[in-house]
Amino acid sequence: MKDDSPDGPELTLTLDEDARVLIAALGHDPHFPSIQATWLRDRLAAAGYQALRIRPDAIRGLIAQYNAGRPVEATAIADVVDGSLQITVPADGLTAMLSIFPPQGGNPVTSAMLLDEISARGITEGILVPEINRAIGTGEACELVIARGREPVAGEDGRLECLLPEARDRVPNIRPSGRTDYRDLGDILVVRQGDALMRRHPPTGGTEGLSVLGRPLAPRPGKETRFPAGLRGTSVSPDDPDLLIAACDGQPVRMRGGIVVEPILTLKSVDMSTGNISFDGNVKVLDDVTAGMTVRATGDIEIGGTVEPATLEAGGSIVVKGGVMGALGSKTAGKDDAAHGIRCGGSFSATYIQQARVDAGDSIFIDDVAMQCELTAANHIRVGNHRRGHIIGGVVRASLSIQARVIGGANRVRTELEIGSSPALAQAMHQKIEERDQKENQLLEVGKLLTLADRNPGRVPPDVVARAEQTAATLAAEIEVLRNDEADLRYCLDLALQARVDAEREIHDGVTITLGEQKLRITQQFGPSTVRLAEWGLGVFPLVEDKGRG
Structure with missing residues (x-):
């Protein structure tokens, strides 16, 4: 195609169908000593080649050569590019994402091309046909999800179920509404030796998922839970390792993460005949406590x-x-x-x-x-x-x-x-913060030792590493308890206003x-x-x- 426009030199554009490139030739015209890129773009648009992918370096070279006073021989300045597509599947295999790049003077992406690529990638599960049709219709897409697998469902953590809903809670109950709970006026709940207190429910394995490639995805199993150590007055049932029972008669009291059974001392009255009472457990006096006595x-x-x-x-x-x-x-x-x-x-x-x-x-x-x-x-x-x-x-x-x-x-x-x-509340808050800071510093030191052992295998004795890991776990649990206590105290201080x-x-x-x-x-x-x-x-x-x- 020859451009004889009166506002510029003679431009010849030839589309090579085989090579799929656009060839430009430009004779030098002394009436037009120089040209600009905008002039050349206008000529390409007028000839219907504006959609082609321009070669920037070739355009710059053509303009420089012409402005230097030399005619431009046949030079490839643009390419005919078909539309293309790309499908990516992340490492978790739960989605397949499509990107469609529009054509530049060439053929658009077709449904057949996309389906062939889906098949070639082995994507078989959760294909979203409406999304695919919409992308083909518009001719563009950027990381569009076109297939979605089935995500695995993580297993539930093991849990401890209290079998005594009326057991008293030794943790202070912060009630912002001030609601009065007159259940505190009731009798002490008593359990007998062998009575069931708590049941341990094992974790579940979760539900298997399925990737878009048809491969099974293993779920994260739930975490195991155990009865806390040192629950006074309790033991694990010899017939059922998941059942916590009372090891003695007494009052069940909820503690953080468990139940203890505190023995009960029952007296008719407290007077000069019994003397003062000091008991590790609960005391129940059926009648009166007389003047001057201590319980x-x-x-x-x-x-x-x-x-x-x-x-x-x-x-x-x-x-x-x-x-x-x-x-x-x-x-x-x-x-x-x-x-x-x-x-x-x-x-x-x-x-x-x-x-x-x-x-x-x-x-x-x-x-x-x-x-x-x-x-x-x-x-x-x-x-x-x-x-x-x-x-x-x-x-x-x-x-x-x-x-x-x-x-x-x-x-x-x-x-x-x-x-x-009260000042006691603020002081308790300060003490909790100080105690937590001390334990966090201890945990930091233990962490340094474990890091050293990890980076230098064999340098730290295995028994030292085992003790350090146990200490780290204990400190982490204690820090978590202190953080919970701090949150309760901070909540109480806010409510005080x-x-x-x-x-x-x-x-x-x-x-x-x-x-x-x-x-x-x-x-x-x-x-x-x-x-x-x-x-x-x-x-x-x-x-x-x-x-x-x-």
Whole structure:
């Protein structure tokens, strides 16, 4: 094809069908001493060759030669290129992806070409026909999924099932809503030797998958789980290695990842005839604890009657079916601050309490009246269930909430309430962080030893490597527990900012409420009210009943 356009030199374009190239020849015209690439592109477009794949170096050479004043002999400047396709299958074999490259002056990709390539690649499973047709129709595709295999389903990890849903949990229960759980007033659950406690369910193997090439894909099997070592009062059944049973009579208590059975010491009463009690397990007193006596237990304490001015200390919870009479305000109370105190790591429950000091690691539940007491709870204090629900006088502290039907007295009894996080909570958080940092540093040192052993086989004795691996596993598990404890404490500290005091019927003049640096003195009687932190400080607001609260 000869181009005799008046705005340029004579250009001859010839398409070589066999070689599939476009040949250009250009005679020199003194009226047009130079040409540009745009002029040449326009000429190619006018001749219908704009779709061909241009050879940039050939174009530059042609222009340079002409602008140097020399005619251009036959030069290949473009190629006729057919459309092409590429199918890739990732290493996991779960997909096949198609890329279609459009033709440049040549023939487009056809369905037959694509099906031939699919067959040649051995792709037989999960072919997506609609996607293939759509790609052929548009003539373009970029890593389009045209076949999808069946992904293997990983096996489920082994798990431990508690067979005693009523077993108490020794881990503090952080309840942001303040809901009262009066199940804490129930009897201690007792199991007998040989009773089933937990069942170990083995992991599953998972479900096999299938690649797009028709090859089976092995699933990841679930991880094995075991009964934790050192679960006191338990053993694995001799007839069933997946069953944990009680090795003695006692109370089942949930721990992290397992259950322990704590032995129970049952007494009719605690008085001068029995002497003070200190027991590694749970203590159940059927009647009363008389004045001056001490009962200490690593587990729970249950008192069926009343408690006179005495000392109760429990690692778990304390339940008093009757009431507690302390000695705060008496002539002897100031001699020993620890005297006649009640302390527990879990929750404390009683029908009524008067002039007593109670420190609970979780919550305090009083059914009737708390009068002139010093009550401290890590989470909640709730006074009132079936009975009056009065807090009259004394000092009451809780990190998250204090609830009662009536707070204070009609004769302006001095009643102090403190809500929000306690220094002990912040200190516990700091201690957990320090302990975790120490263990992470130890794990780092052990990791260095294992890395050395891995890079230098034979340099570290095998027994040293085995001990190091065991130590690393133990440290990793302990760090995970500490991280969980930190998360619980941080959650509790955040909730403390939302702490509140709820008076379901009335709150009287003479009550003082403190949250951190904020202090509010009640100078008049209010009906159903809630005291919480607002933008300006502590404020009294109408109590909105929450149907979800107990």
